[in-house]
Amino acid sequence: MAAKQYNLFRYFISRRMKNNAIPMVDICSVTGLGSSEIMVRRFSEYLGEHTNLCHLHRHTFYHLLFFTRGAGTHTIDFEHFPVHRNQIYFMVPGQVHVWQFDDAPEGFIVNFSPSFFESFLLRPDYLETFPFFDGVARIIDLPPSAGVEGQLEELLNHSPGRPDVLRVLLLRLFQTVETYVKPVPRLPVGHYNYLILKNLRKLIDQHFLTLHRPSEYARMLYITPNHLNALCKEHLGLQAGELIRSRIALEAKRLLINFGMSISEIAYALHFNDNSYFTKFFKKQTGLTPEEFRKQHQ
Structure with missing residues (x-):
């Protein structure tokens, strides 16, 4: 195939890729509060408002979900995980996922933009130091004694008008969860x-x-x-x-x-x-x- 024809073919293929791409969800489309940086919700309410997110999709933002109730399967980048109580997972922008629930799930969902911590932390790569923000599909099972449900309740009830307090609470949550991640040599x-x-x-x-x-x-x-x-x-x-x-x-x-x-x-x-x-x-x-x-x- 001549170079010009080959490049033209590549161009049309790239157009097909874009037209058939997995939906990319932006944080502004899911916050519902005019915020472009963070959203904390109860999962049942969030799922009820965004039923389209039961189909395969990916995000432009960081995402975590903690289950207080539920059963079914969660798939991240084509790896399948059973859903159950006291389970938490984290996702970085660009990862692909989908849910399949067997009953009505409940829990807490937190979405925040990559820029949410930029003006707050001196090190822009600080989030990457947590083992669950490495872009690898990972589910973490927590004991009730971890206190994560209470921390998420505090996040949920806090005023969104004080974002620095939300950042501190969220970092405290990350540090709590990190203590339950199996240590690996790093x-x-x-x-x-x-x-x-x-x-x-x-x-x-x-x-x-x-x-x-x-x-x-x-x-x-x-x-x-x-x-x-x-x-x-x-x-x-x-x-x-x-x-x-x-x-x-x-x-x-x-x-x-x-x-x-x-x-x-x-x-x-x-x-x-x-x-x-x-x-x-x-x-x-x-x-x-x-x-x-x-x-x-x-």
């Missing part, structure tokens, strides 16, 4: 290797469509590919190439549930020039062919 924040791995994840998110080799990311990070792989293996338990392939597979899943795009169009959108190679790649990553994955989510 690099000190600000450590040189911590910054490398943090920047690697950001670069992969930005370039995974076009850059597939660890050496390309190592070059942007000004280190050798061997050094990059050693860091990933030591601190993440994965090779750098596995991180890249995992991100491509996640995007493939997100596109496959957009039924307006064919498998071939999705393969080209992800820069696989050979449809059979895309199928082979996807099955190796997920254990399913693209067609089988799509049928599961029909």
Whole structure:
């Protein structure tokens, strides 16, 4: 295919991706109070007003939900979790999720924008130091003695006209929940290797469509590919190439549930020039062919 024709084809594929994209929910559309930075609600009321959010969607904001009652399934980035009392989960902007409840759920929901803490904290990456804001699907089961329900009740009843108090209460909640997260070895924040791995994840998110080799990311990070792989293996338990392939597979899943795009169009959108190679790649990553994955989510 000539370069001009190929680029034109890519353009139309990108348009199809946008037209069939998973709905992106902005915080202004769910606060209902004119606020563009934070919303704290009882979950039953929120769900009653936003029934469309029972369908697959993603957010431009941070999101947490604590269940005081409920049963069913919650799916985050295509990982399924059973819903039950005293369970809390956190999501970062861009993650895809959907609920399927077996009975009427209750609890507390908090949505806040990425800018909510910007003027309050000296370190803009402070939220990333909490293990549940790393972009990995994670559900945390809490004992009643944790006191999280009481803290959320206090957040709910506090005046939205005093946002700094809301920020303090929310940070206290994060610190409480963190004590119940199973500790894992982590690099000190600000450590040189911590910054490398943090920047690697950001670069992969930005370039995974076009850059597939660890050496390309190592070059942007000004280190050798061997050094990059050693860091990933030591601190993440994965090779750098596995991180890249995992991100491509996640995007493939997100596109496959957009039924307006064919498998071939999705393969080209992800820069696989050979449809059979895309199928082979996807099955190796997920254990399913693209067609089988799509049928599961029909």
